[in-house]
Amino acid sequence: MTSSFIPLDFHTYCISMPDESIRRVALLVMGCPKVPVQTSLVLYLASRMKKAGIRTIIAGTPSARQLIRVADPDGHYIMEMKDLDATVAALADGELTVTDSYVFVHNDAGISYAASMLSLTNRPVTAILFGEEAVQMAHEITFPCTVIVEPATHNPMQLKRKIEEAAPWDV
Amino acid sequence: MGCLESLPYEVLLSKISFKEARVFLSKYPEKYDVQPGYRMFDISIIGVPPIRVAVDGESLLFPFTKPCHGTFLIRVPEAAEEIAKLRARK
Numbered sequence: 001m002t003s004s005f006i007p008l009d010f011h012t013y014c015i016s017m018p019d020e021s022i023r024r025v026a027l028l029v030m031g032c033p034k035v036p037v038q039t040s041l042v043l044y045l046a047s048r049m050k051k052a053g054i055r056t057i058i059a060g061t062p063s064a065r066q067l068i069r070v071a072d073p074d075g076h077y078i079m080e081m082k083d084l085d086a087t088v089a090a091l092a093d094g095e096l097t098v099t100d101s102y103v104f105v106h107n108d109a110g111i112s113y114a115a116s117m118l119s120l121t122n123r124p125v126t127a128i129l130f131g132e133e134a135v136q137m138a139h140e141i142t143f144p145c146t147v148i149v150e151p152a153t154h155n156p157m158q159l160k161r162k163i164e165e166a167a168p169w170d171v
Numbered sequence: 172m173g174c175l176e177s178l179p180y181e182v183l184l185s186k187i188s189f190k191e192a193r194v195f196l197s198k199y200p201e202k203y204d205v206q207p208g209y210r211m212f213d214i215s216i217i218g219v220p221p222i223r224v225a226v227d228g229e230s231l232l233f234p235f236t237k238p239c240h241g242t243f244l245i246r247v248p249e250a251a252e253e254i255a256k257l258r259a260r261k
Contacts, residue, residue, distance in 0.1 A: 092208030
């Protein structure tokens with residue numbers, strides 16, 4: 001199930017910024033890393049964003065960041081990583097500005113983070129829902145964002161395919 | 172940036188949903204709605220807006236979300252300064 005609620009200012013933004021790939025700053029927000037597909041999909045999305053020339057920041061808990069750091073020790077796929085709490089504080093204080101956010105969600109806390117990113121950035125948010133309760137979680141999203149849903153836990157391929165269909169690196 | 176562990180907090184409810192936190196706090200007569208990122212005790216509050224916080228005497232009650240453990244409902248005593256900040260927002 002892939003459904004889209006794209007805020008109006010998203011289209012305005014795309015039309016008014018032709019050099020978007022240079023100016024875009026994408027924030028990838030990781031949730032709790034206990035579901036295996038998250039780490040590989042964050043690396044995949046970060047890699048595609050990096051290849052497209054988009055400044056990509058990954059925010060996560062210390063454990064989630066360590067999984068990424070160990071998988072990509074030389075930074076082939078990732079650009080920047082930040083602590084999740086520090087990222088929230090920086091957004092709230094206006095010290096960090098991003099153009100689009102991608103929040104990995106597999107529990108209620110993830111929905112809180114997705115809603116918070118929308119409120120803090122006032123920019124398009126994509127919630128990528130995975131894990132056994134992904135479909136149930138999707139019904140909890142009552143705020144405007146793009147939703148990508150696949151109840152994947154170990155095998156990332158279906159969710160990777162859905163992310164490729166959305167192709168956020170091409171927007 | 173602050174840390175919850177530096178506060179003398181008490182957990183009222185653990186591993187609840189953001190909806191349950193909002194419902195629980197509704198029963199308090201003095202309550203306020205804040206937006207994500209609102210800073211209390213130097214901690215940025217996370218949640219689906221509006222995020223409800225409540226005053227109970229000198230204590231402040233609010234939801235605190237941890238990525239791996241969901242939302243907790245926290246009571247912090249002797250919170251006069253933060254309560255005054257909330258009241259001043261009105």
